[in-house]
Amino acid sequence: MRIEIDQDKCCAAGQCVLAADDLFDQRDEDGVVVLLEATPPEAALDRAREAAALCPAAAIDVHV
Template sequence: MKVTVDEEKCCGAGQCVLLAPEVFDQRDEDGIVILLDDGPAPALHPAVREAASVCPAAAIALSEDA
């Protein structure tokens, strides 16, 4: 799995951080997503998929090819 985020789309809701804190964080000043791991371990894939699906701004993109 390859994870990418679009900081321009991010609205700072923070659902990704709650669901997969090993993969996502937020900037202190504005809450915009910070990608900590663009190739998470397989054990984290379900949480990352859920984070992408619930992102209100659709700022998280996943590629299952990587």
């Protein structure tokens, strides 16, 4: 699995962090998403997909 984020699309809603705080964080200065692990283990797939689905800006892509 590989996760990609588009920081330019991010609206800093923080839904990704609520869904998967082991995969995502937010920058302190503006709340924009920060990817903590681009190639997490398969066990994180459901959380990554949930975070992508919850993102109001569609800034997260999960590739399997």
